[in-house]
Amino acid sequence: MNDSPEAGMASTSPAAELTRADFEYLLPDELIAQHPPAERGASRLLHVEPGAALRLTDLDFGDLRERLLPGDLLIMNDTRVIKARLHGHKQSGGRIELLVERIETDCDAIAMIRSSHPPATGSLLHFDGATATVTSRSGAFFGLRFDMPVLTLLDRAGALPLPPYIRHVPDASDDERYQTVYARHPGAVAAPTAGLHFDESLLARLAETGIQQAFVTLHVGAGTFQPMRHDDPAQHVMHAERYNVPVETVAAIAATRARGGRVVAVGTTSMRTLEAATSDNGALAAGSSETALFIRPGYRFKAVDALITNFHLPGSTLMMLVAAFAGLDAIKAAYAHAVAQRYRFFSYGDAMLLERAP
Numbered sequence: 020m021n022d023s024p025e026a027g028m029a030s031t032s033p034a035a036e037l038t039r040a041d042f043e044y045l046l047p048d049e050l051i052a053q054h055p056p057a058e059r060g061a062s063r064l065l066h067v068e069p070g071a072a073l074r075l076t077d078l079d080f081g082d083l084r085e086r087l088l089p090g091d092l093l094i095m096n097d098t099r100v101i102k103a104r105l106h107g108h109k110q111s112g113g114r115i116e117l118l119v120e121r122i123e124t125d126c127d128a129i130a131m132i133r134s135s136h137p138p139a140t141g142s143l144l145h146f147d148g149a150t151a152t153v154t155s156r157s158g159a160f161f162g163l164r165f166d167m168p169v170l171t172l173l174d175r176a177g178a179l180p181l182p183p184y185i186r187h188v189p190d191a192s193d194d195e196r197y198q199t200v201y202a203r204h205p206g207a208v209a210a211p212t213a214g215l216h217f218d219e220s221l222l223a224r225l226a227e228t229g230i231q232q233a234f235v236t237l238h239v240g241a242g243t244f245q246p247m248r249h250d251d252p253a254q255h256v257m258h259a260e261r262y263n264v265p266v267e268t269v270a271a272i273a274a275t276r277a278r279g280g281r282v283v284a285v286g287t288t289s290m291r292t293l294e295a296a297t298s299d300n301g302a303l304a305a306g307s308s309e310t311a312l313f314i315r316p317g318y319r320f321k322a323v324d325a326l327i328t329n330f331h332l333p334g335s336t337l338m339m340l341v342a343a344f345a346g347l348d349a350i351k352a353a354y355a356h357a358v359a360q361r362y363r364f365f366s367y368g369d370a371m372l373l374e375r376a377p
Contacts, residue, residue: 037316038250041347042338044354051184052367055196059218063369065357069349069376075356078372080216083327086372089229090280092271094323096211096288097234099202101170102177103241107146109138117146118180119208120160120241121261125168129160131241137161147176160241170205180208180241182366184332197366206238206261212329212366213286233271235292237262237310252339257311262292266305272322273303281324287337290314290344293322315339316347326373330357330364346376 056062066076066086078086087093103119115134122128128151138144138161144151149172155162165172179189179197189197199214200222222232240260247255272282272293284290295310297303301321313336326344331337342350353371362369 037252037347039247039252039334040250042335042342043333044351044358046333046358046364050358050361050364050368052363052365052369053185053187054192055215055367059196059200060216060221062216063362064372065353065362065369066372066374067345067349067353068374069346073349073352075353077360080370081221083221083372084224084228084230087225087228087230087283088281090275090278091230091283091325092275092280093225093230093232093283093285093327094268094272094289094293095199095201095214095217095232095234095285096237096292097199097201097203098207098211098236098238098288099205100179100198100207100210101205102173102179103208104178104180105146105173105176106178107144109134109145110143115144117144117163118241119169119173119177121238122169122206125170126165127154128163128165128169130163131159132161146172149176182209184365185367201234203234204236204238204263206236208241209239210366211237211239211286211288213289213327213370215367216327216370217285231271231275233265233268235262235264235268235289237288237292239288247334247336252313252315252336255313255336257313257336259309259311260288260291261307261309262295263307264292264296264303264305269303269305282322283325283327284323285327287326287328287331287340290323290326290340294318294320297322313339314343316343318343320344320375324375326375327370328373329366329368329370330354330362332365341371341373344375345373349376 060080062080064078064080068074105117108114118131120129138153140153142153149167151163151165154164179193181189197210238261249255295312
């Protein structure tokens with residue numbers, strides 16, 4: 020364990036003046052994790068405690084038990100990643116690659132399509148014995164109607180949509196390890212990666228020490244792979260994603276607040292779900308909806324006290340989210356520390372426990 024205090028720094032720039040460049044950092048390519056650790060939970064954990072004297076503590080992920088408190092509540096995203104990447108061809112014979120964004124009905128889906136020329140509305144696409152008709156287009160997304168259930172086709176012929184920075188072809192190991200152990204509801208095209216660190220044994224040990232668990236569902240969409248195209252964060256538009264907050268989770272959070280416990284979001288998707296479903300007066304609403312919430316510095320948090328998250332891409336919307344939560348200077352210091360200490364980055368990499376900035 021390495022427990023190191025860092026000098027606190029005032030924010031260098033008002034939130035309104037921040038640009039994408041303020042959220043960049045240098046990352047050696049060899050620190051991008053290409054495979055998960057041999058066992059779930061065998062990752063490192065950087066505990067980030069902002070304040071007048073920033074404290075950064077190097078831990079193992081299993082040490083989370085000592086950093087959480089009896090009465091705390093973990094909120095986890097129980098979405099399940101679908102095999103959303105599909106290869107086929109157009110009527111002309113030209114090859115296409117599909118990335119399903121969301122399944123609308125049994126046989127209808129919205130997808131991104133990579134091809135030499137975008138298919139026209141009304142044209143047919145062919146995939147391993149199945150056919151899809153292009154029904155609409157909105158920007159980079161196409162509406163498709165298949166002649167069979169979409170999930171059935173994806174389970175048979177689809178591939179797991181690993182992020183572009185993971186350079187190997189998905190294999191049977193990825194089919195298991197790019198899902199959380201509590202994944203239940205199919206619909207995501209990217210994993211809620213902070214949850215990948217938990218195994219059944221750790222969850223049981225946390226429960227034994229009085230750290231409770233509840234679930235939300237947010238189906239991570241294909242927009243998660245889209246980079247920011249504007250230097251001004253205010254110009255960026257997030258892609259909408261579907262979520263559900265069960266009545267049981269609302270009750271669990273209310274009970275946690277009543278006993279003085281903390282709400283700890285496991286992953287940025289859990290955080291965005293809770294923040295999107297919480298009104299300005301702090302009331303959390305159960306039910307299903309969509310959110311395009313973009314959390315960046317200046318955002319006023321309403322629902323979450325601490326965040327477990329992986330390390331995110333330079334200049335990304337998720338870098339802005341964690342900077343909003345823990346403070347930009349604290350995040351810059353934490354990432355510089357993680358690079359110097361050779362942490363593993365991104366989906367299959369190590370994790371952070373972030374306390375909310377005072």
